[in-house]
Amino acid sequence: MNTIKNHIGINIFSKAILMMVLLYSFMTVSARNLKVESPNGKISVQVFNENNTENAKWFLKVNYFNDGKMAETISSIDLGLILSDGISFTDMKLLKSSKPLLIKENYTMPHGKSLQRHNTGNEVVFTFENKEKKKLDVIIRVYNDGMAFRYSLSGKGNFTVQDELTSYSINQETTRWAEKWNPANEGLYSSMVGEKIQQEEWCYPTLFQTKDNNCWFLLHESAVDGSYCGSKLSNKEDKNKYKITFPDPKDGRGKGESLPKISLPWKSPWRVIIIGNLNDIVASTLVDDVAPPSVIKNTDWIKPGAVSWNYWSSNHGTKDFKTVCEFADLAVAMDWPYTLLDWEWDSMGNGGNLEDALKYIHSKGIKPLMWYNSGGEHTWVSSTPKDRMLTHENRVEEFTKLKKLGVAGVKVDFFESEKQDMIQYYLDILEDAAQFEMMVYFHGCLVPRGWAKTYPNLMTYEAVRGAEWYNNGPEFTATAPVHNTILPFTRNVVGSMDYTPVTFTNSQFPHLTSYGHELALSVVFESALQHFADRPEGYYELPDEPKKFMREVPTSWDETQLLQGFPGKDVVMARRKNNVWYVGGINGENIEKNINIKFDFLDKHNKYKLRLIKDGKHDKQLVTDDSVIESADSVDVKVLRRGGFAAVIFSIIN
Template sequence: MKSELLLSRLQTYVKSLWVMFLTVGLLSSAAAQQATLTSPNGKIKIALHPVQTGTTGAWYLSVACGQQEIIPNISLGLTRNDQDFSQQLKFLKAGKPRLVQDTYTALHGKRSACTNTANEVSYSFVNPTGAALNLVVRAYNDGIAFRYEFPEKSGSYTVTDELTAYTIPNETTRWLEKWNPPNELLYSVMSDTSVQKGEWGYPGLFKSKHDSCWFLLHEADLNGSYCGTKLSNLTNAATYKLTFPNPADGNGHGASQPVIQLPWQSPWRVIILGSLADVVASTLVDDVSAPAVVKETDWIKPGIASWNYWSSNHGTMDYKIVCAFADLAAAMNWPYTLLDWEWDAMGNGGKLEDAIRYIHSKGLKPLMWYNSGGPHTSVSSTPRNRLLTHESRVKEFTWLKQLGVAGIKVDFFESEKQEMIQYYLDILKDAADFKILVYFHGCLVPRGWSRTYPHLLTYEAVRGAEWYNYDPAFTTAAPIHNTILPFTRNVVGAMDYTPVTFTNSQFPHITSYGHELALSIVFESGMLHMADRPDGYEQLPDAAKSFLKNVPVAWDDTRLLDGYPGKNMILARRKGSSWYIGAISAALGEETKAIPFNFLPEGVKYRLTLITDGAHDKVLSTRYEVVDKSSTIDVKLLRRGGFVAEIHPL
């Protein structure tokens, strides 16, 4: 009897062992089929999978937000001129997970104290020849980032294609801008049957069918070892593949395919992910980019500049106009004035040196425009060709420092080929040596360079107010366009829209004065060029003028209070202990918005100055109140209206 009992127990034990071994085997098999990385807060998951089509050796990622899979397939791989790294890849191992913790101070942007944390894993592969490819994946609380690595120690190769491609469910709503070299077209909104095929510029905004989950596709930490890319769904409407610059870009100058030196890392492929408020507040593009290489930064001063081009396209040729805009900057307490194109042809009472002396006499710092020049652009506007080589830049920057010029605006790049990326960075490096501020115009969308080179205060790369000079259709497009930009282009870096105009340029605008005033807060730019003529600001009521004299351009915090792309936007930004709110609407009728102040700290009362639309779109109304964290105020907006609020602790 005892022996039977022992036999029975032995059989049970063996069966248990078998079940345990079977379970472990299944788990091991599952692990081989899928490796998952989760963000520190547990909300975002990214998984690596093999493509289940025989033994192709192809791999893809999937991305989930909460319990919802929002990007089911991100295809992976590269091809080089010598071999393929997209098919027949053998998975070797997943590296030991590590916690990435980073803190840094930004001199300008949407947040000064930046803290980011991510979980990172590096996946190792080899192709049939034994050549290695690593995929480094990070999961942040506000998105994911991944990049490729060739870890070998030497070798020079051409990357012939990048196979990274995002497959997006058809029901996902998307806001995309058709690819164009200066990134100055309008965004289109699409979903379901309205999804168009084409080539699209960064960043692209997507809203999953789960309303709480939005994501923005971009790239970051682009350097001279690669070219810029764009998104193309020409082959398959549902799949956005990364593609290299068109051969015709930049007048056909330069190679479209990048040449790399091993060891090598690609730029980060970035997906900002979460609620719409998470997307707007994210600094992920800067977070993954290289830390600052400029160590002495006390000369880097964000600020507002007066600008004469919008009201007078050839204004810098006229000494008297230049002086009038210097007077405007001085009267408005703005530290800068920009001498736009043709300053080398200035006349009507004075030359460049006379204008510089006059600007300095007002306690201002001059900025000067340059044509990037070279074979990549056919634009003949002058001065041209002065920045093309290191030697010519040293000569020009030496002269600018002698003149007392604080910064440069460089225009007409017209390409994102590797050679042009190197040119951008060479300008930044040489400008840093001479302590010269930089503003890129007619350029690429930000890729995180302002973290690495904090003297890069802003970029254009937007259809901004200067289009009131060029296209009558911009009059009706602007209200909707303005309410899309804070959710798209301006998320990824500084954007000089050249805003806040109350008079008209070649073509009128139909946004209200309240809407225009609010653009100074809604649009973030470390160098903000106020575009209107002097009398456009002189005729404002005292409260509005006072507001524009003191509004910051570099922020300590940014929070979305309300909004939806193409409809409206209410944004709160903090500078020190004070808060500023900007609100704009594209609505065709009046609307009332309830503004909660629950973002304020407990136990502090604030003095509120509220400047809103008045009786009609060219009138402003001001009121003053005391508010605290428990307060809510109703504000009426006219059609295509807006308002600003300035909030200081008592």
């Protein structure tokens, strides 16, 4: 009897010891400083669970410190995945966290908002275990301009991701600028706060400003590849909780699976949050920084530049050989290296066919770009040529022809889905095009996901409500001025944007923006292939100095700085190419303004010549002023309602 009591006592004692060991183990993990900080100490990400129990739901919390003030950027980010076969990473135990790893990268881009890229961050890997003893790593990187995190699963096996639980909790008093979800990403942005917050599905990227105005942040994703789908944000269930959401099954005419299928080992796309002041947001290259490095070793053939484009002024322009020649002549007159043959080049007439047009273009010393329908059953659009990009065999055959014809690049249109198979289709096009040294840009497409770093032959994307919408109805006439001042803080932050800007004449529906506003868009908007969309006389009839500006304005930049601005109101952007600065300023509001430009971004040891091209007395007048400035100077510029200005600044050589 005593022996039995002793055994019982030993078992109770052993269990007590075991419980104490487990509790101590958990307390040791919990007592750690589960925090990752940026190298400059301004951004911190905490890892926590609300219950402080061993198995629990885990969250991230993001804070931003600036000028001695702390802003709670995001109060919590839900973590977790639900896979097929009943595998759930919801309630989890934190097993360990790695030592901080310093991430320091320098790389070069052949185009974009800055060519020499530098980033520094700290990475920590947190390893969790679910109830079935399966492990999930959450990799967190905190950079000086934001943070990114992703999931990682090791081992073997094939699964369907039933749901990704990633969700961003945003304070109701945080103002947000968001675009309602549409497959082409061509909507308008709505500004919302408090009771005015709408509950919808939303496109990337989405911009937020904290209540105290101390912090801005932008939500996006990067490094999406064929192992996953593109995602979007939804606050339908909770207006202040933006959850990662998979594509609608109906997208792409219902073709393809909306739930991604993964094979282990696997890593998710990066969930990216750019954080800081507005200049930090605009200048950030974080979406590219976390993407995989370039797979193209020799990029000498990748040449950004301006393009003449006949579609805006004549919807069926490429069908007409004489129109094609007129726009080739425009490119020559304006010193632009490219002209685009848009849809219907395969049915060209009125004096010549495709071969005749290409021969004419080459005789003028410029290079043609050509349009393609993405093809397949995923698009309703029947415009030709169709299906020539659809398979590897199609692409090899077509790129072989294009190479012989001296075509420099292709525009591929109408994707209409961000499902996993469509993500792979995009990347297959880029991969095959690179083998033929062919530049690519996408229309009717997703917003940038960092692919231009991996495939720098990807020059630009549409994914924006651009000047083409002046042809789609009367709405854009009234909404364009404000819309133009939101894009530099949202869509254009994350990659090149083919807005097709700088149109002085009217197409089917008129502008309210001034000539100064339109000229400024060549600097305010960044696109490695910048399609200037106006008809030839729109540029030929400009005064000499604006015309010279349009000939010389670059389409890729060494440095980008926001000088001032606020989404929906106005923007002043400065971009540098070599030793020359270009400045563009636009007013989105229906009031005249005096905008003060400070030049403290210039070298204080030099003097500079400022050539300022600004609004005149009315919308269609441009006035040019020349002056000598130094970095301590500032200049007041009067802009009209919905007006603007452009400037060139270059050093005076003593």
